[in-house]
Amino acid sequence: MKGNIPQETTTFVGRTSELALLESVLAQDRLITLTGAGGVGKTRLALRAAAGDGFRFPDGVWWADLSTLDSSGLLLATVSDAVGLADHSPMMPVEALCEWLADRRLLLVLDSCEHLVDACATLVADVLTAAPGVTVLATSRRPLASRMERLVEVLPLPAAGPDAITLFSERVSGRLGRQPLAEPGAAEAAGSICRRLEGIPLAIELAAAQVGPSLVTEVAEQLGSRFDLLSRSDFVWPRRHQALRTAIGWSHELCAPLERLLWARLSVFRGAFDLAAAQAVTAGAPLGADDVAAALERLVAQSVVRRTATASGDRYRMLDTIREYGHTWLRELGEDTAVAHRHAEHFTGVARWADAAWVGSDQLVGYRKVEDAHPDLRAALDHLLAHDPAGAAELAGLLVYFWTCCGHLKEARGCLERVLDVHTAAGPARTRALIGLGATVTLQGDYATATAISAEVRAAVEAGGDDAEERIGAACLTGLLGMLTGQSQQALDSVREALGAAPGRPFDSPDRLRCNLVEVLSLTGLGAFAEGRSRALELREQCVRVGELWTRSYLDYQLSIVALFSAEPTEAVAYARTMLESKRLLGDAFGIALGLDLLAAAMAAAGRPEQAAAVYGTGEAYWRSVGHPQRGAPELQPVRERCERTVRAALGDAGYTAAYARGATADGPSTLAALVADEAGTE
Structure with a gap:
């Protein structure tokens, strides 16, 4: 499904x-x-x-x-x-x-x-x-x-019915590996617990988490002794559902003081988090980093925090109702603003690391870190917009590559515009945010706005002095805009001038690497295939050596185009496949759409018309997902049109339509994985 x-x-x-x-x-x-x-x-x-x-x-x-x-x-x-x-x-x-x-x-x-x-x-x-x-x-x-x-x-489970008792029993046996109702009096006690908690599943699960340290009968007694006191209290919880409030309050009472403090501080997280993030955000007197680890384990054992095993390690999360309770306590403690500051500092640090990792072997790890932390990065940005506009501008600038390269352009534009509205002071953070906004609107095809922003960026760079990286960022924006509007010579001149004025290695910064890529793309756009291929192979070799994927994927794209124009369809297919594998790993839907068009054209040139038509259909589905008709560098459009004519001629209109429809209606991710795996790429 x-x-x-x-x-x-x-x-x-x-x-x-x-x-x-x-x-x-x-x-x-x-x-x-x-x-x-x-x-x-x-x-x-x-x-x-x-x-x-x-x-x-x-x-x-x-x-x-x-x-x-x-x-x-x-x-x-x-x-x-x-x-x-x-x-x-x-x-x-x-x-x-x-x-x-x-x-x-x-x-x-x-x-x-x-x-x-x-x-x-x-x-x-x-x-x-x-x-x-x-x-x-x-x-x-x-x-x-x-x-x-x-x-x-949705009502609670029938409090006196078998489902509530089954839920209690299964949650206990799932944790302890034994049947809890076999103990003397346990079945009656479980029934009492479920009736007191009115059949509310979350309340029953919280009570079940107390079995282990205590017998079922003891849990029933403890709950009964606290029920009236807790249910009469309005402290830190609005009157909504008395039994649930009682169960959560009881779980809170059973926590040790440091566990309660951790519960409150963890409420600042919006999404799933790992232990390192919990320690960075919540540790602070009287809660040490080691205390966080121990208290977190105890909160998991009590079902206050849910743990999920992932490929990158354990991640933790609180259900909304429990997080709300914790956040109410955090406000009562007067720590909500301070913990939100620490939360924003930590996730700005995550963004700094991921931004630096963009030009190296940790690029994919950085992408996944940012993807996993996306809800909390959003929350951090909201907090900084309200309390630290300069910090918000820095964070937004650090997220530009994730947003623009991995398919979050709408969010990028909205966030960057908000940041620039509140952070009006000139400086590197504002300039970087402007460059990011310019790249975003360029990739959206809003070239008039992009042209205006590019001019504003150039003025900011000139006013800011001799900052080489700012100049390279500005040149990268000018080059990207020129390349996508058919002005390849202007794009080439812009990036070469900036790189020549500030010599360095391509991998010294993300903007410098992107400028080198724009140079290659512009050469191909100008029809300088031999020089473009030579530069692409040289830069690609460096990407392979350091383990960088995103730039390499577009170099594979260029090498595939050059191979097509040079009547080397087998090579074109191979490079298109390696491009698609990188784009798939990075979740770049725009790049996937480009790569599928290119792979289809290469397959058509290789004499595989039915496969080509199906791949065109899959590509159409991805183009729709990015909201564009087929786009990309202008030089690819004639290639696509010529190859479509070739495929139609080979299959006939009915055959083309049927193969195209198969590709368009197939599951995109599965089809993409199969296309990538079908044949080894170049290395």
Whole structure:
């Protein structure tokens, strides 16, 4: 099944009637909102229903987690990312999303809408109007109040029923590896616990986490002795659901003082985090770094924090309701601003490391670090915009390569414009942000705005003195703009002048490396194939030696084009494949679209018309995901048109249409992986 549904990490218990109801309403209604109190199980029910009914939606089930957002500013970017839209166009974000969804039949799940109800309602109305094949399943503590909305209230599990006791038992046995209800009196005690907690799944899971240090009967007694006291207290928790408040408050009471402090400080994280991040952000008197590690393990054991094993190591996260409780305590302690500062400092450090790693063997590691930290980098930027505009400008500048090279142009433009609005003081941070904005709008095809920004950048560089790196950054922007508007000579002159005025190695900085790349691209655009190929091979060899991927991928692109023009289709296919492998690893949808067009042209030239037509179809799907018709350097368009004519002539119109449709409707990532693996690339 197509989509990005999160993987379930624990067993699913009960909800048979609710799932049957959802199966029915998903077949009839287009907006279904699961409502209910925090901790009642809305997200798990939505996850199970979406997975079970995914077969109804040929274009998949796509999950957008809105819990990481503090405001509606990045709602569209989050939903666009979730459905695979890496829009590079200058269209308004909502228009681009609606156009992308217009002819699709898919299920869009919006999880945790309660703090963005108005914005979600507006977005859903736009989407459902523009895209008749889209169904939206939302989870929210509050209805979206849409006229199309079908409300499904999610109630607790029947407190006296078997499902609540089964949930308690399975969570205990999942941790301890033994059946807890075999102890004398345990079954009756478990029933008592579930009744006191009114069948609320999160509350039951928190209680189950106390079994181990205590027997089930002891947990029941401890809960009973605290229930009245905690349920009468309004301290740090609004009156919503008494049993859940009691369970969370009880878990909090059972924590040691340092564990409570860590719980509060961890609430600053918006997404998943690792131990190193937790130590960097939360350590501070009286909580040492070693204390953080030990306390974090204890919070995991109590189900306050969830741990997930990933390829890069363990990552941790708190559920929304528990994070909210912790953040209330953080405010009570008067530490919320200080911890937010530390959080912003840490993630600015992550961005600095990733930016420096962009020109070396850690480029892919840096990309993945930034991708994993994306929700917290957004939160850090929001904090800095409010408290430290210069810091916000620095962070935004550090994220430019991630944003522009890996498919986040809409977010880049919005964030950089906000930064430049608040950080008006001249200096390197503002200049770098301007260069980043210029590159962003250039890649969106908004050349008029890009030209104006390029002029502003040149003026800022001249006013700023003799900063070689700023000049190289400005030249890189001028070169990129010239190259994409058919002014290859201007692009070549710009980057050569800047590099000549400040000699250095290509890998001394990201902008310097990009200038070297623009030089190669411009030579090919001018038809200087021999010189372009020589420079491309020289720079590519250096990229291979240091393990750099992004620049190498565009050098492979150029070498493939040169091979095509030189009637070397086998070589063109090989270079196109190695380009696509790098782009796939970096999540660069724009580069993937370019590479697929090039691979199709090379296959056509190699006498493989049916494969070429299918690859053109797959490429079209990626071009749609970036919001452009086929684009790129102008010199490729005639190649594409000529190869399409060749393929049509070989297959006939019907054969071409059938092969093209196969590629266009196939699963993009799977098809891409197969194309890359089909034949060894050059090295």
